[in-house]
Amino acid sequence: MEAPEKPEESVSVDAPKLAGTVNWGTATVIGVFAGMLYGGSREASASVSKDAEVMLKLGSTPDKREQYRLMRDAMEKRFVRVTRGSIIGGVRLGMFTAAFCGLQNLLAEKRGVHDVFNVVGAGSATAATFGLILPGSLVWRARNVMMGSVLGAAVCFPLGWIQLKLVEKANEGNSAAHIGSDQGGEKKSGVGAAIDRLEENLNK
Numbered sequence: 001m002e003a004p005e006k007p008e009e010s011v012s013v014d015a016p017k018l019a020g021t022v023n024w025g026t027a028t029v030i031g032v033f034a035g036m037l038y039g040g041s042r043e044a045s046a047s048v049s050k051d052a053e054v055m056l057k058l059g060s061t062p063d064k065r066e067q068y069r070l071m072r073d074a075m076e077k078r079f080v081r082v083t084r085g086s087i088i089g090g091v092r093l094g095m096f097t098a099a100f101c102g103l104q105n106l107l108a109e110k111r112g113v114h115d116v117f118n119v120v121g122a123g124s125a126t127a128a129t130f131g132l133i134l135p136g137s138l139v140w141r142a143r144n145v146m147m148g149s150v151l152g153a154a155v156c157f158p159l160g161w162i163q164l165k166l167v168e169k170a171n172e173g174n175s176a177a178h179i180g181s182d183q184g185g186e187k188k189s190g191v192g193a194a195i196d197r198l199e200e201n202l203n204k
Contacts, residue, residue: 023101024098024101024102024105027097027098027101028094028097028098028101029094030097031093031094031096031097031098032090032091032093032094032097033090034093035089035090035091035092035093035094036086036087036089036090037086037089038089038093039085039086039087039088039089039090039092040082040083040085040086040089042085042089043081043082043084043085043086044078044082044085046081047078047081047082050074050077050078096126096130099126099129100122100123100126101122103121103122103125103126104118104119104121104122107121107122114164115160115164116157116160116161116164117160118160119156119157119159119160119163120152120153120156120157120160121153122156123152123153123155123156123159123160124148124149124150124152124153124156125149125152126152127148127149127151127152128145128146128148128149128152129148130148131144131145131146131147131148131149132144132145132148
């Protein structure tokens with residue numbers, strides 16, 4: 001009887017990641033925290049004028065209980081404003097960063113190369129999309145889309161060029177370090193061979 005043939009197992013090989021592509025998850029987390037910090041700090045600075053109004057009310061109120069109530073209300077409202085600003089800022093910047101990095105990596109994967117045009121295309125498309133979802137009439141949204149696409153491309157072109165130059169410098173440094181390690185290994189092997197020959201002569 002003939003032995004049943006075993007089906008050939010298909011080995012999935014992941015495509016190597018292109019140099020210079022951004023880690024989507026890490027960039028999104030950084031964007032969320034940066035947006036939370038910016039939104040919270042902006043709301044905190046905007047609360048200074050409202051705190052001054054509360055201080056004026058405290059100076060004109062002789063009742064201690066009323067002063068305590070005013071202070072408590074002011075602190076609660078400030079906490080709510082800062083928290084809301086942090087959440088909104090984190091969500092907005094996190095969504096923008098996730099969309100930008102995702103489009104950039106998608107373009108690099110589809111085109112098979114990572115260059116400045118991927119960064120420009122991702123920035124233009126992301127800015128145009130966020131301009132489209134802003135509230136307003138259709139004419140206003142169309143204007144936001146046009147301005148977002150142009151400004152996104154204009155801002156991302158120098159950023160993409162700088163990013164590629166940094167990646168090239170890093171690759172040159174890695175290649176130089178690799179060559180140096182190879183030369184060090186050859187020197188070590190030569191010294192080892194000399195030691196082996198010396199041991200053979202002593203054993204004789």
